[in-house]
Amino acid sequence: MHKSIMIQGTMSNVGKSLLTAGLCRVFKQDGYKVAPFKSQNMALNSYITEEGLEMGRAQVMQAEACGIKPSVYMNPILLKPTTDVGSQVIVNGEVIGNMKAVEYFRYKKTLIPDIMKAYEKLTDEYDIVVLEGAGSPAEINLKQEDIVNMGLARMTKSPVLLVGDIDRGGVFAQLAGTLMLLTEEEKAIVKATVINKFRGDKEILKPGLTMLEDICSKPVAGVIPYVYLDIDDEDSLSERFVRRKEGGLVQIAVIRLPRISNFTDFNALESIEEVNLSYVTSPAQLQEADMVIIPGTKSTMSDLLWMRQNGLEAAIKKLADKGKIVMGICGGYQMLGDTLTDPYGVEASGSLAGMGLLPMDTVFEKEKVRTQVTGQVTSPVGHFKLLEGAAIEGYEIHMGTSSSKSGGISSFSRLEYGLAGKREVKQDGYIMDNILGTYVHGIFDSEEFLEGMVKTLLKSKGLNYEQVKTVDVKAHKEEQYDRLADTIRQNLDIEFIYKILEAGV
Template sequence: MAKTIMIQGTMSNAGKSLICAGLCRIFRQDGYKVAPFKSQNMALNSFITENGLEMGRAQVVQAEAAGIAPQVEMNPILLKPTNDTGSQVIVNGEVLQNMCAREYFAYKKQLVPEIMRAFHKLEETYDIIVIEGAGSPAEINLKQDDIVNMGMAKMAKSPVLLVGDIDRGGVFAQLLGTLMLLEEEEKNMVKGLIINKFRGDKTILDPGIQMLEERGGIPVVGVTPYLSVEIEDEDSLTERFQGRKEAELIDIAVIRTPRISNFTDFIALENIKGVSLRYVRDCRELKHPDMIILPGTKNTMEDLLWMRQNGLETEVKKGAAKGTIVWGICGGYQMLGESLSDPESVEAGGRIDGMGLLPMETTFVRQKTRTRVNGTFQHIGGILKELSGIAFEGYEIHMGETRGKDMPMSRIKDYVQEKSSEDGLSKGNVYGTYVHGIFDKEEVTTTMIRAIAKHKGIDPDEMEGVDMKAFKETQYDLLADSLRQHLDMKKIYEIMDRGITDR
């Protein structure tokens, strides 16, 4: 049977996902077969596995760190918020239905067999399973029938490491307060504490750590620093949205819609020297970028109406008329067309006009497209015409069908169903595609950025793209090296060996 270690946090964004990824890489480096697991994830950033199933990106990142292919058993339940009170419920990679929060709260206990089936399947293959919790285990209004924090720890019989975020202040109150709100049985499962995101001289912290251990009765197994590693974020709490605001040689603006999803599509662009990538929410922030990106969204029609109301749609159309590059991905691609129809009320229902920048129409259907693809740019003009003939790969995940009235931008092969089809459209300097991850290949980003540089009169030899696969490997190693320095790995191995036996 696999050994387990579970990482829970005092709050959302305490750093659970990153520490899980680092532990996955450490255990892999130490010669173990390791897999991540999170019973229930809530995120708009999702991923499609090689067999066409949908899962949260945090476990994809952790699987990559572990050196294995992501599989849906690592995240059997995914909740994708559709509005402030409801989510699309995805079980074992496939859509179950949309539920309001109260409805799901009453239903979720029925999913325990699916959770345990997935967990046991991983146990059969791997030496170690790194389990991630969600939010906080001390949410007293949610503890009944919990399936993701202490409820999951009990089902997996897993020892727990509790992580607190010192960067947001009050870390001692976070950790001790969480322990105080746990039942005695639950508290006995917490075998170590981690203070995360620390900046400064650790010796100043030592008296507080001593008091924390005395009052909590649980050892501190690490004080981890505020890490500067480039690893994908998953949810709306990402600090990526608060990044650079000033334009560099080439300036790219991503429209940060209320329901933005899969913003990890743009990490490759963020890491190119001389390129600024800014997330903007209003016309004042937009300024005069060289390229505007309309990202994926969980609700295309409502996010388009949001852009229409705050004036960003008008600014995008003005930019396109002046020759600014506009690129839409998935929901952003759908917005660029002439119309969006929702006869089955998959989103908001009804019909609205699109931006009219591409000659196409989109109709929403209940059947979700989920697949991985590779393809080649074909009929593409404008500033980015040099992309023609270049290969790319990625995945599709959407609930709309788009019919274009012109030549498609690319030819793609669906390697889940093993069939070829056409994708995307371009007109002038406006481009659209359903493919997420289309910028991840170095040849794509290098060609694109050099073309923009050449158009602006900048020496294109100064601009080099990023091979995301190779770049990620360096970042996982940096993460593991840092955690090794600041975590007591000997103690963590001892905790896993002992399991949940009493201290």
């Protein structure tokens, strides 16, 4: 019979995703078949499975910690914000349409059968399922229709660990206040609290822990230290956006678009000693850049207008004129062309002039392209000669098709795509002197491409590029998950956690 446990938080970004991943890794190390589950995720970071279905990247990261392939059953509902009051709604990996928040609030309870079917699929296959909540269970205006926190805990009969973030301050009020706003039935489901992101001496904290246990009538299962791990982040609250590294030889600037998506594309670059990578929002921050990357976005046309209005577009074009490398991925690739046309109102309708750095046009289509891809760089020109033959692996997820003025694409790569047994071949991307565009997400996770790009940057500055050492991204991630599990074991009462699993709700 399967067991389950659920991680809920006092607010967003308290560390639910990492704690879920850490417990998944611990259970895997202890010999159990384990899977993650989040009924509803709101994020612009998404992933395409082998079946061509779309899911949140947080559950992909957690599946990696479990040592299993990602499946949409781990994240049956994904909401991708399109505006401040609306989202694209994806159910079981397929887009069902765009909804305003009020509309989705009325609709979401009809998705309970999809949620439970996905959850039961996992419980049939795995010994333990580790569930993750969203935001806070104490959002009293949302509790009646809840399908992701206490509502889900009740449906799945999962005991809950409630996590608070001490780094932001007020952790005792977070935990006590959250419990105070729960019903008696919900309080009974919460078996313990956890304090996360602690810096300092735990001895000083002990009197507070005793008082918290008295106030909440719940044990504190652990105090997790603030730990720096190179593991994919979930959302726009990522600390990567403000983190700075010193001492690198080349400067890479990623444009932090308002609707930036799949920023995990660039995590591998941060692991290279020679690279300083930063996320920028103003022209002044581009002054020292050796390479500019325009990332994916959920709203290509509006984010291009944002760059146009704040001067970033002009600054990027000046750097391109000076021979600096400019790269666009997915929506960023579409921006580099001459025109973007939206005949079906996928984004904003009408047409918009692109940046004019690549002689190609993009037309938004009704259907989203969703596929994993493998291939290699075939036609490097200009600055990119060192990329020749580099293997590529990743995935595509976009609404448009791009074509050059002469018909087809002046491509830089040859890719295989589609489902197993039905693989097809196509050309991807556009390459011209110092400008490069591609639809492939996760391209820097391909070690040969990563190494070739870093060498290209060093060579462009006249620096020695022969000794560059890149990382094996998969092996590096495995090491990070093991470090996370070690941290969890050392600071969480694992014996108590197993008792919670056995007892259930």
